Amino acid sequence: MINRVILFIIDSVGIGALPDAEKFGDIGANTLGNISKNEGDIHLPNLRKLGLGNIDNIEGIQSWDHPLGAYGKAAEVSLGKDTTTGHWEISGIHLTEPLKTYPNGFPKEVIEELERQIGTRVIGNKPASGTVIIEELGEEHMETGYPIVYTSADSVLQIAAHEEVIPLERLYEICRIARDIMMGDHAVARIIARPFVGALGGFTRTSNRRDFSLNPPEETILDIAKAQGLDVIGIGKIEDIFNGQGITEAVHTKDNMNGVDETINYLQKNNRGIIFTNLVDFDSKFGHRRDVKGYKNALEEMDSRIPELMRHLKDDDIIIITADHGNDPTFKGTDHTREYIPILIYGKSVKNNVNIGTRKSFADIAATIAELLKINSTGKGESFKSLIV
Known part of the structure; x- marks a missing residue:
């Protein structure tokens, strides 16, 4: 046996x-x-x-x-x-049906609802490599405190934030809010928290990633x-x-x-x-x-x-x-x-x-x-x- x-x-x-x-x-x-x-x-x-x-x-x-x-x-x-x-x-x-993807970024109503519920603007909202987008928008994020929202060819909404700008628990909270929004017609497989550290030109993602998934x-x-x-x-x-x-x-x-x-x-x-x-x-x-x-x-x-x-x-x-x-x-x-x-x-x-x-x-x-x-x-x-x- x-x-x-x-x-x-x-x-x-x-x-x-x-x-x-x-x-x-x-x-x-x-x-x-x-x-x-x-x-x-x-x-x-x-x-x-x-x-x-x-x-x-x-x-x-x-x-x-x-x-x-x-x-x-x-x-x-x-x-x-x-x-x-x-x-x-x-x-x-x-x-039998593919999970929802957003090759052109997320709809205006989704982003506006996310911003309303978290009480701040977000930046990004486009498909991108995670390492590339934090170099591109990391400085603006550090200056404004706005989280970076992006996606990929997968069924995901990813939120990147510097751990010294948005503490981990707050980033996870933002992701849980996004998870509640991205249901029904907008359901994606995963909301992913993508924390990073470092300074401009040397940002690195940390192992504190968290995924907030749909139930099977x-x-x-x-x-x-x-x-x-x-x-x-x-x-x-x-x-x-x-x-x-x-x-x-x-x-x-x-x-x-x-x-x-x-x-x-x-x-x-x-x-x-x-x-x-x-x-x-x-x-x-x-x-x-x-x-x-x-x-x-x-x-x-x-x-x-x-x-x-x-x-x-x-x-x-x-x-x-x-x-x-x-x-x-x-x-x-x-x-x-x-x-x-x-x-x-x-x-x-x-x-x-x-x-x-x-x-x-x-x-x-x-x-x-x-x-x-x-x-x-x-x-x-x-x-x-x-x-x-």
Whole structure:
């Protein structure tokens, strides 16, 4: 019997454009393959041993003769390529309507209502890179105290503020007000607090980011596990993505390595159910900023921690390493890319060198977790449990 499933998200590590990538402007995107092509071979010996290079049609990663785990990839059914859509589908939801986006900024009535409720003007109100907009508007923000509002290709409203100008708790309060406004016809997946520090020319974002999300529209595998008395532990931004729904315990992290540390910490405890980790730096620090070398280095750093994770697995644990979308740092723009995600499965009870093929939905992961833990399924996706154990 399986006691725990560790669902380990390497945020944005896509492995090639999906068949419908043209609809999203993403033909040719391949996060892992294009990093390898641009930077030379990526040194990922531990992920390769688990079968990363054996995934059908993967580019840039050499295969391993006898992988220690099962491996495959999955396509996305839901109409999106953002964090929320990806994680929700992994947890067993299919979104038939894309989440609302604002490629030209937010409507006048939304901004005016936000300004009325927070008692001050805002500046920005356009799609932008977070690091670029704080350099562009940071000085005006420091002089006026007006928060910086911006968006991206994702379903988000982001609010940036210097921690010495708008204290964190006030920034979070402003975001909660924005969350209440951005519902109904204007509902976006997430309101994101983006605090920063420093002086003009040297502003840097801090790890005090907070996400204020919509509740998932349907029951997820997390809700089901929690209702059936299991632990559901969110590490990193998992609690934010699900707005706390289906989570029994959560810890926020400062960076990728802190995320690995916290995962190992929980592996050493006597819990039963799901440990759900997200390593966000790949996406936020390297994908969106189009930092190819930084992305490669971060992948290699994470790969070096895989043996440590494996050592702390108990005999009745299974780890599933996957992603939520792509974010090709070699691609045009600064946004996510519509890609397949890798799936690597390892544990004492998992068969070696098993190819689970190309899954039709990210939700196959949720269906498999349900069958492994002997709990109800969301009804979305097809389990691959029979292939791996």
